[in-house]
Amino acid sequence: MPFVGTFRVCEPGGFPLQEAIAEAVALPSVLATMVRSMIEAWPDDVYTQPLVTTRFLGRRTTYVCDPRHIRSLMVDQADALEREPFMLRALAPALGSGILTADGSHWRVQRRTAAPMFRPDRVRSFVPAMAQAAHATRTRWLSGDPSVVVRDILPEMMRTTFDVIVATMVSGDSQLKVEPFGRAIDAYLGQTSWKIALSMLNAPAWTPHPGARAGAAAALYLRGEVARTIARRRARGELGTDLLGLLLQAEDPETGHCLSSDSLVDNLLTFVAAGHETTALALTWTLRMLAEHPEIERRVLEEIGSLSSDLVSDPSAIDQLAYTRQVLLEVMRLYPPAPLIVRRTTTDLRLGDRTVRAGESVHVPVYALHRHHLLWEQPDAFNPDRFSPALTAARDRYAYLPFGAGPRVCIGMSLALTECLVILAKLLPAFRFIPAEAKMPSAQFRVTLRPKGGMPMKIVPRHVG
Numbered sequence: 001m002p003f004v005g006t007f008r009v010c011e012p013g014g015f016p017l018q019e020a021i022a023e024a025v026a027l028p029s030v031l032a033t034m035v036r037s038m039i040e041a042w043p044d045d046v047y048t049q050p051l052v053t054t055r056f057l058g059r060r061t062t063y064v065c066d067p068r069h070i071r072s073l074m075v076d077q078a079d080a081l082e083r084e085p086f087m088l089r090a091l092a093p094a095l096g097s098g099i100l101t102a103d104g105s106h107w108r109v110q111r112r113t114a115a116p117m118f119r120p121d122r123v124r125s126f127v128p129a130m131a132q133a134a135h136a137t138r139t140r141w142l143s144g145d146p147s148v149v150v151r152d153i154l155p156e157m158m159r160t161t162f163d164v165i166v167a168t169m170v171s172g173d174s175q176l177k178v179e180p181f182g183r184a185i186d187a188y189l190g191q192t193s194w195k196i197a198l199s200m201l202n203a204p205a206w207t208p209h210p211g212a213r214a215g216a217a218a219a220l221y222l223r224g225e226v227a228r229t230i231a232r233r234r235a236r237g238e239l240g241t242d243l244l245g246l247l248l249q250a251e252d253p254e255t256g257h258c259l260s261s262d263s264l265v266d267n268l269l270t271f272v273a274a275g276h277e278t279t280a281l282a283l284t285w286t287l288r289m290l291a292e293h294p295e296i297e298r299r300v301l302e303e304i305g306s307l308s309s310d311l312v313s314d315p316s317a318i319d320q321l322a323y324t325r326q327v328l329l330e331v332m333r334l335y336p337p338a339p340l341i342v343r344r345t346t347t348d349l350r351l352g353d354r355t356v357r358a359g360e361s362v363h364v365p366v367y368a369l370h371r372h373h374l375l376w377e378q379p380d381a382f383n384p385d386r387f388s389p390a391l392t393a394a395r396d397r398y399a400y401l402p403f404g405a406g407p408r409v410c411i412g413m414s415l416a417l418t419e420c421l422v423i424l425a426k427l428l429p430a431f432r433f434i435p436a437e438a439k440m441p442s443a444q445f446r447v448t449l450r451p452k453g454g455m456p457m458k459i460v461p462r463h464v465g
């Protein structure tokens with residue numbers, strides 16, 4: 001089977017020597033594709049088949065694209081899974097062994113500690129901070145240099161969502177600065193594809209690669225900033241009731257010990273990074289998709305305009321934004337901010353009639369699942385009506401996974417959805433967003449799904465004053 005730049009689908013009974021030669025020949029092109037964007041290295045079958053197994057350098061990976069198998073994997077057999085080593089190699093230098101990267105009891109303690117921050121009543125109490133962050137963005141755009149009308153929307157949204165995270169998770173510690181933080185995250189994520197590719201080649205962790213030095217410096221900077229934030233809080237004397245306060249008061253029920261200093265940094269950095277980057281991407285892709293579909297934007301504006309009360313004084317009014325929510329869900333179907341969920345098996349497990357052996361990789365290619373030909377009619381078309389209550393109820397819940405599933409489901413899901421709705425409700429009636437370039441940016445895998453080359457858009461006030 002010819003393959004250039006993609007993983008080869010495993011064929012039972014293949015001739016090992018022939019396969020090894022074919023792999024060696026294809027290696028440079030597979031690696032180049034992976035570094036460009038890992039999604040492009042997936043075989044086409046992940047868009048049309050329920051289960052696809054590939055072999056690359058002797059390593060088997062099963063791509064799971066059938067909702068029934070996904071449920072079986074991520075819910076029923078979740079205990080047979082652990083973090084995928086290549087993802088750890090990409091993320092652990094910055095995030096250590098925090099809630100996103102840890103397994104077992106270490107993970108459980110961290111998850112339990114953070115959970116109270118994400119209860120529905122707490123999330124609703126964050127609405128004023130979300131509206132405030134959107135207002136600051138609005139003021140920045142209105143008071144900026146009037147000759148600058150084209151801006152890259154991605155860093156703009158990063159700044160807005162960063163403000164929300166700082167306000168809600170560390171009680172607005174104003175010394176945590178968004179621009180250098182954002183630049184460090186860009187530098188860090190920019191080189192993760194090399195780390196993933198080299199890990200798949202079994203190259204040692206110290207292997208030099210483009211961006212390695214900048215990535216290491218970025219990790220150091222991010223961890224240092226977070227450690228200083230923690231030190232400021234300790235110096236204040238009062239620990240507080242925000243996420244940082246909860247982390248500082250957490251106790252491991254098995255040992256009775258508090259979280260170590262490293263563990264505090266791991267977690268706070270995970271929440272700040274995971275909590276704003278993905279949400280900013282969802283908003284960025286949404287603003288662009290609405291600009292492409294003026295009739296859908298009109299419906300969204302009508303819905304926002306007919307809100308019966310202001311979201312700040314009555315956060316429950318958010319429930320009235322049902323169509324806007326459908327739009328957001330449809331955008332995250334086509335552009336899932338977290339496009340790939342990866343695990344390694346710790347014991348043999350069954351998926352339908354297949355056995356996946358202990359130590360193999362199992363991937364849920366969310367980006368492909370959301371465009372799968374067996375699951376979605378006209379999978380590439382943008383149609384928010386897919387998320388109407390009736391169609392949603394008729395669909396398998398595991399066909400749509402922007403926030404993952406099972407015990408490791410995104411802890412910030414309802415916070416993220418609420419935040420996107422509040423920010424859209426505040427910014428869309430105030431500005432028109434016009435793409436600066438006609439061509440939709442391609443989606444590039446950088447652990448998250450980023451628009452290649454950014455998302456330049458003209459931001460035009462709808463009414464002055």
Ligand code: HEM
Pocket residue numbers: 099100101111270271274275276278279282336337338341342401402403404405407408409410411412413415416417
């Ligand atoms: C649109 C925005 C977001 C998307 C698409 C998203 C997506 C995801 C996904 C897919 C996972 C599961 C990863 C896996 O199973 O390997 C995850 C986990 C996680 N997310 Fe989110 N996320 C978003 C927003 C947030 C926010 C706002 C926060 C926190 C403030 C957050 C914190 C986390 C954490 C801590 C985990 C790890 C949970 C665990 O392993 O127990 N995320 N997210």
